[in-house]
Amino acid sequence: MQQHEPILRVERVSKAFPGVQALKEVDFEVYPGEVVALLGENGAGKSTLMKILAGAYTKDSGRILLNGQEVEFTSPHHAQSLGISIIYQEFNLIPVQTVAANIFITREPIQPGVGRFLSLIDRRKMEADAQKLLDVVGAHVSPAALIRQLSVAERQLVEIAKALAVDARVIIMDEPTSALGDDETERLFAIIRDLQAQGRGIIFITHRIDEVFQIADRVVVLRDGHFVSSKPITAHDKSSIIGDMVGRSLDQMYQKEAADIGEVVMQVRGLARGGAVENVSFDLRRGEILGFAGLVGAGRTETARLLFGADPKDAGEVIIDGQKAEIHSPEDAIRAGIGLVPEDRGNQGLILLLSVLRNTLMPTLSRFGRSGLLDQSAMRRAGEEYVERLSVRTPSLDQKTQLLSGGNQQKVVLAKWLLSNPKVLIMDEPTRGIDVGAKSEIYALMSQLARNGMGIIMISSELPEILAMSDRILVMAEGRVTGILERGEATQERIMAYATHQAALSAAPTESTAESVEGAPVRD
Numbered sequence: 054m055q056q057h058e059p060i061l062r063v064e065r066v067s068k069a070f071p072g073v074q075a076l077k078e079v080d081f082e083v084y085p086g087e088v089v090a091l092l093g094e095n096g097a098g099k100s101t102l103m104k105i106l107a108g109a110y111t112k113d114s115g116r117i118l119l120n121g122q123e124v125e126f127t128s129p130h131h132a133q134s135l136g137i138s139i140i141y142q143e144f145n146l147i148p149v150q151t152v153a154a155n156i157f158i159t160r161e162p163i164q165p166g167v168g169r170f171l172s173l174i175d176r177r178k179m180e181a182d183a184q185k186l187l188d189v190v191g192a193h194v195s196p197a198a199l200i201r202q203l204s205v206a207e208r209q210l211v212e213i214a215k216a217l218a219v220d221a222r223v224i225i226m227d228e229p230t231s232a233l234g235d236d237e238t239e240r241l242f243a244i245i246r247d248l249q250a251q252g253r254g255i256i257f258i259t260h261r262i263d264e265v266f267q268i269a270d271r272v273v274v275l276r277d278g279h280f281v282s283s284k285p286i287t288a289h290d291k292s293s294i295i296g297d298m299v300g301r302s303l304d305q306m307y308q309k310e311a312a313d314i315g316e317v318v319m320q321v322r323g324l325a326r327g328g329a330v331e332n333v334s335f336d337l338r339r340g341e342i343l344g345f346a347g348l349v350g351a352g353r354t355e356t357a358r359l360l361f362g363a364d365p366k367d368a369g370e371v372i373i374d375g376q377k378a379e380i381h382s383p384e385d386a387i388r389a390g391i392g393l394v395p396e397d398r399g400n401q402g403l404i405l406l407l408s409v410l411r412n413t414l415m416p417t418l419s420r421f422g423r424s425g426l427l428d429q430s431a432m433r434r435a436g437e438e439y440v441e442r443l444s445v446r447t448p449s450l451d452q453k454t455q456l457l458s459g460g461n462q463q464k465v466v467l468a469k470w471l472l473s474n475p476k477v478l479i480m481d482e483p484t485r486g487i488d489v490g491a492k493s494e495i496y497a498l499m500s501q502l503a504r505n506g507m508g509i510i511m512i513s514s515e516l517p518e519i520l521a522m523s524d525r526i527l528v529m530a531e532g533r534v535t536g537i538l539e540r541g542e543a544t545q546e547r548i549m550a551y552a553t554h555q556a557a558l559s560a561a562p563t564e565s566t567a568e569s570v571e572g573a574p575v576r577d
Contacts (some may be wrong), residue, residue: 058121059084060254061106061137061223066115068101070456073448075101077278078115083223083254088245090269090286091258093298094490096446096458098278099258103225106256107139108132120222130159138221140212140229144399148201153183155200156215186214191240205232205397206349213241224248225256228459230264231485232396234349234514242268260487261515262291274298299490309522310500315339318508319391319477321360324369329355331532333369337477337508342499344523345512347552352532353512354396357479360510361393362386373476387416390476394466394483396512398459402466405455409447410436412454412465416473439468444494460491467498478502481512496522516545528552 063081067074076098083089093099104110106117108126117124119135126132129139146155154161157179164175183196192210194203203211209232216224226245230238245255245268257269265272265286272289274281274297282297319337324330330352337343345353358364360371362380371378371389378389386393395401403412413436414421421428421435436450443464447457454465463483470478480499484492499522503509513519519526526543528536528551536551 059118060120062116062118063102063106064116064118066102066105066117067113068098068105068110069113071448075278076105076112079275079278079280081273081280081283083256085252085254086249087270088249088255088257088268090265090272091256091275092262092265092272092294093275093281094460096277096461097275097298099275100227100458101278102275103139103227103256103258106132106137106223107225108137133219133221136220136222137225138216138219138223139225139227140216141227144208144212146200146208146211146215148199150200151180151196152187152194152198152200152203152211153180153196155211156183156186156196156218158215160218182218183214186217187211189217190214190244191237204350204354206234206237209233210237213244217244221253223254223256225258227258228260228485229257230259230261232482237349238264260484260489260492262294262489265289265294266291276300295489309342309496310504312340312342312500312503312524314341314524315506318374320372322370322372324356324359324371325367326355326359326364327367329532330359330366333529333532333534335527335534335537337510339506339508340503341524342503342509342511342522344519344526345510345529346516346519346526346548347529349514350531351529351552353529354481355532356529357393357395357481357510357512360386360479361391363393387473387475392416392470392473392475392478394463394470394478394480396481396485398463398466402469403454403462405462406453408451409440409445409454409457409465410450413439413450413468413472415469435472439472440465442471443468443498460487463487463495464491467495471502475507477508477510479510479512482514483511484513484515484518516548519543519548520545 059082061083063079065078065080066076067078068076079098079102081102091099101110105112108129108131124135162175162178162182164173180196187194187196190210190213192207192214194207200208200211209229213229229241233241248255259265269286271283271285272294273283276298315338317336318339322334324333333356347353355364359366362382362385365381371380373389380386380389399405410433414432418427421432433450440447440450445464445468446461454462457465484495487495499509499511511522520543524540526538526548527534528538528548530552538547
């Protein structure tokens, strides 16, 4: 796959932030028609390197050569004009603008205006061109829709369309499949192969190692800001990649421990909202991890938002410890003992401009009030305890959360809810964008919380994760519960059968050791 000269070469590039050496003399290159998987744990320096290449950060030292010529990127627009496009893990979209406006931002087609110096955006052409790109990536959204109206998966596809709108020689994809289902991922891989055939270079960042073997030609690994290895994919297996990433063998990824399943802590009956959630009913027990599985658009996240009061419900009730909970807002949910780790941590789980400490204490600030004042010493002690407990890598509690890696941001979200000690914790895609080492830590934490009696709802698009960590698995399709499986009877095939209605159409409800769900078979 490699040609004689790379499109892009990075030589001994370094970058430091206050208290952190993010990159130390890193070498990296991309050849025409090559897919390079850039791997490493959170904090390894991947995102920093990509932001340097995209013009968002300036390097401290080293050289960058594009088509053999040394370049200094002065801004993202400058890098884009030289042929480098990036799809960020945390979406770089304007929520109040349309899909088409986001795809062609700063490059809108112009029609002649009325005056000599006036020109107007040709919205008809912009929307038509946007529709062509949306068709390419398989996004079933209107180019006139506002970004804020879209799901996370739909926003991810818009980001991909936006990157394709630029005639780039090098395309950087930072966790592009993290919000996509299997069908959308296959579509993306087909697009990547087309781009390869055109001689473009692809930098592919992912924490899903199985994907690396499907799409990459070469694997480059960073660790703690240092270059570790660059090898053809044929020279690797899964364990060797993980070994390079973490510097040690990872004998056990899923830290699922047996827990004593107790009495019912949450009962949900007839939950509904529009066509997104229809007659959802289930029980959750103390010490149980209840996995929510289903395809994109199945209604899992929508159900979580109803339970947390983030969206108003049309019908249904939630009972906590035998008492009906009146939940009309997140504040009501918190008072009832419910916490939510959302799938979009950057926009919904954190205030990125605030410090690690402020984010950690957000739901529990009232605990630290004394005579109308906040007890700053007690606040810092609590923050230090939970930052240490979750091994959050940060120079200080006062560091702005936006400067942390994605994995450490997720740990701050978890610390926030652990400090509030909820009875029920809903975790929506808890390991999205998390490296293998941090995933193992989060699985161990989930097991510990369940062992201590917390009821956990885990929503995940990764079936191995669902199968490994769940005591029971609730499957949804088109807003309805189509099946509930016990841990011992669940397989990928059975889950997919329920997720695509096949099992639900062929099976009748039966009595089971699990609770009956109206209209949903528990066993097949």
